[in-house]
Amino acid sequence: MSLIKTDNLTFEYIRRDDEGNVEGITRAVDDVNLDIERGQFIAILGHNGSGKSTLAKHLNAILYPTEGTVWIDGMKTSDEANTWNIRQTAGMVFQNPDNQIIGQVVEEDVGFGPENLGVPTKEILERVEESLKTVGMWEYRKHSPNKLSGGQKQRVSIAGVIAMHPKCIVMDEPTAMLDPSGRYEVIRAARALNDVEKMTIILITHYMEEVIYADKVFVMDSGRVVMHGSPRDIFSQVDALRELRLDVPQVTLLAHELKKKGLDIPDGILTIDELVNALKRSR
Amino acid sequence: MIRDITLGQYYQADSVIHRLDPRTKITGTFFFIVTLFLAKNVWGYVIAAAFLVMSIKLCKVPFKYMVRGMKAIVILMLMTVVFNLFMTKGEVIFSFWKLSISKEGLENAVKMAIRLTFLILGSSIMTLTTTPNSLTDGLEKLLGPLKKVKVPVHEIAMMMSIALRFIPILIEETDKIMKAQMARGADFDSGNLVKRAKALVPLLVPLIISAFRRAGDLAMAMEARCYRGDSGRTRMKPLKYEKRDYIAYIVIILTLVLCIVFGRNAWWMA
Numbered sequence: 274m275s276l277i278k279t280d281n282l283t284f285e286y287i288r289r290d291d292e293g294n295v296e297g298i299t300r301a302v303d304d305v306n307l308d309i310e311r312g313q314f315i316a317i318l319g320h321n322g323s324g325k326s327t328l329a330k331h332l333n334a335i336l337y338p339t340e341g342t343v344w345i346d347g348m349k350t351s352d353e354a355n356t357w358n359i360r361q362t363a364g365m366v367f368q369n370p371d372n373q374i375i376g377q378v379v380e381e382d383v384g385f386g387p388e389n390l391g392v393p394t395k396e397i398l399e400r401v402e403e404s405l406k407t408v409g410m411w412e413y414r415k416h417s418p419n420k421l422s423g424g425q426k427q428r429v430s431i432a433g434v435i436a437m438h439p440k441c442i443v444m445d446e447p448t449a450m451l452d453p454s455g456r457y458e459v460i461r462a463a464r465a466l467n468d469v470e471k472m473t474i475i476l477i478t479h480y481m482e483e484v485i486y487a488d489k490v491f492v493m494d495s496g497r498v499v500m501h502g503s504p505r506d507i508f509s510q511v512d513a514l515r516e517l518r519l520d521v522p523q524v525t526l527l528a529h530e531l532k533k534k535g536l537d538i539p540d541g542i543l544t545i546d547e548l549v550n551a552l553k554r555s556r
Numbered sequence: 557m558i559r560d561i562t563l564g565q566y567y568q569a570d571s572v573i574h575r576l577d578p579r580t581k582i583t584g585t586f587f588f589i590v591t592l593f594l595a596k597n598v599w600g601y602v603i604a605a606a607f608l609v610m611s612i613k614l615c616k617v618p619f620k621y622m623v624r625g626m627k628a629i630v631i632l633m634l635m636t637v638v639f640n641l642f643m644t645k646g647e648v649i650f651s652f653w654k655l656s657i658s659k660e661g662l663e664n665a666v667k668m669a670i671r672l673t674f675l676i677l678g679s680s681i682m683t684l685t686t687t688p689n690s691l692t693d694g695l696e697k698l699l700g701p702l703k704k705v706k707v708p709v710h711e712i713a714m715m716m717s718i719a720l721r722f723i724p725i726l727i728e729e730t731d732k733i734m735k736a737q738m739a740r741g742a743d744f745d746s747g748n749l750v751k752r753a754k755a756l757v758p759l760l761v762p763l764i765i766s767a768f769r770r771a772g773d774l775a776m777a778m779e780a781r782c783y784r785g786d787s788g789r790t791r792m793k794p795l796k797y798e799k800r801d802y803i804a805y806i807v808i809i810l811t812l813v814l815c816i817v818f819g820r821n822a823w824w825m826a
Contacts, residue, residue, distance in 0.1 A: 333780050357782055365780040372770050373777035377689050377721050384792035386781040397792045419724045433781065 276441055276473055277309040277332060277363070281341035284327055301327040303496035304341070309475065309489075311440070314467045316484035316504075317477045319493035320518045325477045326368075328493070329445040332475065334359045346440055361390060364434030366444040370426035370451075379421070379429050380405065380414040386437040397436075404435035407470065408462045424455025428462050435466070441473035442466070448480060456480070481508075481522045485543045492517065509540035524548050567684045572800060573615035574685045578694025580801045584808045585682045591815045592671050592678075599818040601667075604674055607811045612677070617684045626676055633672050640665040692716045697795050703786075710786035718774070726767060733762050 284302040319325040330336040348355040376382030405411040408428040448456040466472040492500040511529040528542035537555040644661030696713035
């Protein structure tokens with residue numbers, strides 16, 4: 274059975290004016306069908322306001338669908354009895370690193386989730402050690418989160434989620450507020466989790482470079498999934514992506530432009546090495 | 557750098573007092589204050605002083621550092637002394653113009669000064685040797701019984717520790733907003749009090765809005781990590797009394813008892 278399944282998921286925001294009258298209804302998520310298997314690295318792409326964050330919040334039972342159904346590991350999110358189990362199954366990392374760290378010391382923050390789950394003290398300490406080591410933040414365990422860099426804070430947040438032993442982690446634009454080196458740190462941690470621990474990762478982002486290693490990419494626009502497939506499939510369609518106001522990685526763009534000028538290069542080049550090889554062959 | 561501010565006045569050192577359970581230190585401070593107010597004669601003060609000197613020696617915080625904390629209350633202390641000195645009626649020993657000092661007044665003033673000094677020093681030992689975080693933990697545990705009468709002890713403690721976590725972040729944000737407003741010509745330093753207070757409005761409004769936004773985000777993040785209040789919650793570092801805590805309790809109670817026995821008689825007994 275698939276880990277995450279959504280069936281015609283639709284979510285509407287009701288906009289109200291000052292007197293509370295309904296001004297209009299915004300469809301943030303429109304008829305989305307996802308089917309995500311265990312151990313996959315999934316990327317969801319889309320520019321601002323495409324509904325990707327709203328979708329993410331459905332996977333953690335923070336929002337409930339207006340229409341349709343979401344199943345997380347076989348549990349329906351709309352059933353309130355499942356809420357806490359779902360939140361333990363699908364951990365969530367948010368965008369702003371400062372606003373999701375509760376503890377005043379790194380290790381205390383990582384322990385917050387297991388504390389809430391009622392895990393015995395001895396096991397909490399083990400889980401904290403294990404998860405801080407997984408993200409490479411063990412030597413910072415006694416530090417105050419205020420003194421860490423953005424990338425380090427996000428890794429602490431990821432450790433905090435891992436310590437709850439979830440089956441998948443939903444990352445809602447975890448790199449949007451970070452500098453390039455922080456972004457690299459976080460993405461490397463996410464990939465390692467997927468490779469080594471076989472953790473299912475759902476990465477929501479608008480940075481194209483971050484999705485090239487994903488198993489499957491969903492592209493969203495005004496609440497709908499407009500494209501899905503392997504990164505190579507998606508990036509072969511440079512013109513379609515540009516219409517959705519999404520940038521493709523520079524190498525892909527260069528390859529695309531070269532091809533248009535008549536060079537013999539395949540579609541969907543993702544890395545520099547691939548382009549170099551393709552150019553060598555085309556000579 | 558503004559990030560490095562220390563909250564409260566915790567002084568990092570490795571001493572027995574630092575390692576004591578926060579509950580022991582809070583109760584100890586409370587008992588010490590009671591002792592001070594029970595002391596009626598010289599012996600009472602001697603006992604309290606002995607206890608204080610011992611704690612200061614044990615806590616490994618430089619004495620200079622402690623005295624620095626006293627500066628804030630110098631004015632309060634002077635006022636107390638002056639009022640006690642001149643306002644107490646009794647056998648006059650010195651007078652000029654309309655003011656007179658009585659023997660009892662002098663006695664009261666000296667007592668009050670010693671009492672206040674001891675009180676501040678005693679409680680600053682607690683705040684200097686305990687991190688704000690463990691103070692909150694200790695308070696939560698100590699006030700635990702109040703949960704039975706529906707006092708939201710856990711929630712209050714959680715609020716305190718979140719506030720402590722966000723103070724540096726909000727200070728940094730204030731700094732940022734201030735600079736942004738100054739870059740657009742805002743003036744925070746000149747004019748009279750009213751003018752300066754008015755200048756703070758464009759600073760406070762964005763700060764409050766952002767604080768609310770942060771609060772919303774944090775609440776969501778906490779719920780996403782299965783926070784549901786106190787029920788079914790375990791502790792990563794539960795507070796546990798050690799041998800040293802029992803010894804500390806014995807010393808504190810001994811001080812209190814000694815003070816009651818020897819310190820409450822009248823002057824002529826001393």
